[in-house]
Amino acid sequence: MATQRLTKHNSAIIMAAVALHQELGGDALLLLLDGSTDWKRIAEMTSEMGKPVIVAVDLANDLEGAAEAGLKPIALNKEKAPLLERLQHAILEAAADEFIRPNGEVVAVYSGFQQGRLDSISHLQLDERMRRLTSRDLQMIESRVPLQTLKMVVDLAAQIGREGREGKPVGTLFVVGDTRKVLEHSNDSGVDPFRGYNKSYRNLLDAKVQDDAKEVAQLDGAFVVNSEGVIERSRQMLEVTHEDLTMTKGLGARHWAAAAITKKTKAISIVVSQSTGTVRLYQDGNLVMRIEPMDKAVTWQEFAFEPPKSSPSDEN
Ligand SMILES: Nc1ncnc2c1ncn2[C@@H]1O[C@H](COP(=O)(O)OP(=O)(O)OP(=O)(O)O)[C@@H](O)[C@H]1O
Incomplete structure (x- = not known):
């Protein structure tokens, strides 16, 4: 079972994403995580948004308790896939479950550079052509x-x-x-x-x-x-x-x-x-x-980088 620690750093990034969502708007907040975490705390941290908070991890087992906490869980089953693919998949799943409108917007939080450490926030617009998969x-x-x-x-x-x-x-x-x-x-x-x-x-x-x-x-x-x-x-x-x-x-x-x-x-x-x-x-x-x-349909293809394989612990 993989876990994602809610360190001070990770919590601050999530709060920054909530603030960005309040500022720019969007259909949902998407947290692409490395594993199970304190779902109740995530729900508390994001409660003022009034929009779906989607939590996407690789394995269904790691999502235990997320739905009960009021979050929208998505199991990706894409453990070894590059970041972009996991992110795309999470967004498509969220669109298919109608948490995001076909041409809606979403704020996504993920570990772009180092596993276990949330370091990236994107404000994304669903591409016109992704609509086909809803x-x-x-x-x-x-x-x-x-x-x-x-x-x-x-x-x-x-x-x-x-x-x-x-x-x-x-x-x-x-x-x-x-x-x-x-x-x-x-x-x-x-x-x-x-x-x-x-x-x-x-x-x-x-x-x-x-x-x-x-x-x-x-x-x-x-x-x-x-x-x-x-x-x-x-x-x-x-x-x-x-x-x-x-x-x-x-x-x-x-x-x-x-x-x-x-x-x-x-x-x-x-x-x-x-x-x-x-x-x-x-x-x-x-x-x-x-x-x-x-590859051709998604406009943010240039973000196709892979996080490093190692996962040093994040104590900050
Ligand atoms: N009746 C069939 N049932 C199952 N597979 C078939 C059948 N006919 C062809 N194929 C498969 O399709 C392959 C490619 O055939 P063809 O190039 O004519 O198809 P195509 O429709 O142009 O598809 P592609 O765009 O993939 O080339 C064949 O090598 C074969 O594996």
């Missing part, structure tokens, strides 16, 4: 696949589109929901590395499984994922015809198959283009959402 958009699609599963797969797909693997761009396809029917239209394109494993080793809600999926995404074929986020099969070639689909010019076989399978089944396809990193969602044969790679 829950209102995803909720339109929710009726068939739970929002939690959808958000998680979309997030993973966006990560794959943005990062690729080992410096190379990666394209892939997730077909989520209505698994039994999807499998009637699928064939193995090679050895399925997930086959035979217990469900817990195939659940995409687990960060380790997401990592395995990123590896397998480099291989041919699609992931067939059930509504709970469990990979039922990977490396599947979808055998679907697509005569009566209207598709954007320039999209190839992967995108056609992605759209076509949603016409034949109640599944939702989430496809990452290898050439552009763009993520597209299809339902009923139609494109229902398009997400450009985050």
Whole structure:
């Protein structure tokens, strides 16, 4: 269990962020923390704001007591990710939970330079294009696949589109929901590395499984994922015809198959283009959402620095 100490220094930074929020306004205060802390004290320190105080940490366990204290907890599951990615993820989650309006503002507090020591305050405006990932958009699609599963797969797909693997761009396809029917239209394109494993080793809600999926995404074929986020099969070639689909010019076989399978089944396809990193969602044969790679979408990209790995204790 990781902790974030409320030292005199850290408390002063949080109070400065509250003052900045009062001065400039915003939808919420976001505290990106290294772990569990005295949630009640944070709630007291921020009580006069009258706005949501979002506390984001990596592990759900570390958030115990935060909601009871009146804070809005977010578990990032991104322990080793660079600061910018964790910050983006926290903001997207907060937007998806509607704590921040799609083009709203937020004051964020985080450790930009040294772990355990809050040293940075940003007053951020949600980028126009980040709006695509808010829950209102995803909720339109929710009726068939739970929002939690959808958000998680979309997030993973966006990560794959943005990062690729080992410096190379990666394209892939997730077909989520209505698994039994999807499998009637699928064939193995090679050895399925997930086959035979217990469900817990195939659940995409687990960060380790997401990592395995990123590896397998480099291989041919699609992931067939059930509504709970469990990979039922990977490396599947979808055998679907697509005569009566209207598709954007320039999209190839992967995108056609992605759209076509949603016409034949109640599944939702989430496809990452290898050439552009763009993520597209299809339902009923139609494109229902398009997400450009985050790197390009977020205007504060120049803040992409990583904090040092060591974490000297902060006694000030
Ligand atoms: N029917 C299918 N089912 C599953 N995967 C497929 C199918 N057809 C193609 N693919 C996958 O898509 C890959 C790329 O194909 P193609 O370049 O035609 O797709 P695309 O839609 O242009 O996507 P990208 O933008 O990623 O290149 C193939 O190597 C294969 O892994």
